[in-house]
Each structure stands twice: as C-alpha cells, then as structure tokens.
C-alpha cells in the first residue's frame with residue numbers, strides 16, 4: 286500500500302531560533318542533505334524568518350513551510366498574517382490545527398477547516414494536525430476525536446481536496462514529552478484512519494501521506510518510519526539540531 290507514497294520529513298521549529306540561529310540551522314539542513322526520490326524534506330519556520338530562509342531554500346530540495354496563518358486574505362486582524370502573504374515567500378506547506386494552536390490559541394475545528402481551505406486556495410499544501418489528549422486516549426475515544434477533527438475539514442472542502450494535503454497524527458500526550466507512541470500504537474491509528482478515509486475515497490486514502498508527530502527523534506525514527514502506514518514525521522524538538530533532523534531524513538527512504 287505504501288509504495289506510491291514518498292516519505293515526508295517535516296520539521297516544526299515552533300517559536301525557536303533567533304535570526305542568526307535560524308539562518309545557520311536552515312543553511313546546515315540545505316547544505317548537508319541531498320534530494321531523494323524516496324523522501325521529501327520540509328522546514329516550518331517562524332513567520333518572521335520566512336524571507337531569510339526562503340532565499341536560502343528557494344533553489345534547493347528543502348521545502349519551506351509555515352506554522353500558522355489567518356484564513357482571511359486581508360483586513361482588520363491586527364497581529365495576524367494571511368495565507369496569501371505566505372504565498373509570496375516560497376511557502377509550499379502550512380501546518381493547520383497544530384494542537385498548540387488548538388489548545389492555546391482557540392483554533393476550533395471550524396477555524397482549522399477555513400485555514401485548510403485558505404491554504405489550498407493559495408496553492409499551499411495544508412498539513413492537517415490531529416491528535417487526542419491523554420484523557421481522551423484513556424477514555425477510549427481516540428479514534429472518535431480524530432474522525433471529528435478530519436470530518437470538519439472534509440465538510441468544508443470535500444475529501445478530494447486531500448489530494449493536495451497531508452495529515453499529521455500527533456497524540457498530544459507525546460508532544461515535547463519524550464513519551465512516544467509505540468510504533469504499533471501509531472501504526473494502528475494511521476491504519477484505522479486510512480481505512481476510514483478509504484470508505485470516502487479509496488484513491489485519496491491510498492496516496493495520502495500520514496505523518497507521525499510526538500517526540501520522534503534520531504533514535505526512534507527508523508522503527509516508526511518502518512510501519513506501513515507511517516509516511517513520515519512532523520518533528521519538533523529534534524528538528525532544531527541539524528544533525529538529528531538530518532539523521533531522521535537519512536533513515537527515511
């Protein structure tokens with residue numbers, strides 16, 4: 286099933302790196318990795334560094350992504366950046382619905398769906414982040430939560446829109462905690478998700494890259510990435526060290 290899908294290694298720098306640190310890290314990622322047929326590499330940097338990193342990455346195989354943006358194109362939204370503005374900066378991917386945006390910045394399923402649609406409108410591929418809390422996992426409602434988060438987007442844009450998107454499954458209890466889902470736990474979720482999506486559109490489900498996020502690092506990446514339905518990683522902490530991030534890319538395909 287996975288032979289049509291390339292591995293996708295995506296770094297999410299979150300709110301880290303001064304300007305000089307960002308340039309140094311991105312330069313190392315660009316210079317020390319090679320283009321591969323079997324895998325893609327992406328860095329999602331803080332918006333303020335997009336111009337600098339865009340210049341570094343523009344003619345390279347390293348894709349540039351953003352971590353969030355507002356879905357309206359322009360207007361009185363003080364402090365926000367629109368998706369149309371990102372499109373001017375070589376941004377190819379946009380994280381939507383990261384659990385930190387959902388939890389700390391009130392991004393509801395509805396808002397996430399609008400951001401997903403906004404990204405597609407501007408030719409940027411959304412990476413829809415979904416995940417359950419520890420309490421939800423313990424209550425046995427993990428899959429219900431994930432379906433609800435996906436369904437809100439499907440209701441807005443239709444399942445076909447996932448031809449130009451990815452999903453990142455990030456159990457909230459594994460983010461930044463050092464506690465990783467076991468490869469079997471992650472595979473079970475990814476597989477169930479793909480089967481559920483296949484009921485809506487088999488081809489879309491077959492081709493869709495589903496990434497795992499939550500304390501993926503250089504030590505555990507190869508086991509996670511060996512699972513048939515884990516098509517890559519959305520990597521936080523370990524993407525801040527070029528050496529660790531590139532090690533993950535090197536084991537991905």
Ligand SMILES: O=C[C@H](O)COP(=O)(O)O
Nearest residue numbers: 297460461499500521522
């Ligand atoms: O976007 C990345 C995820 O939140 C995972 O972060 P982490 O690798 O630091 O656990």
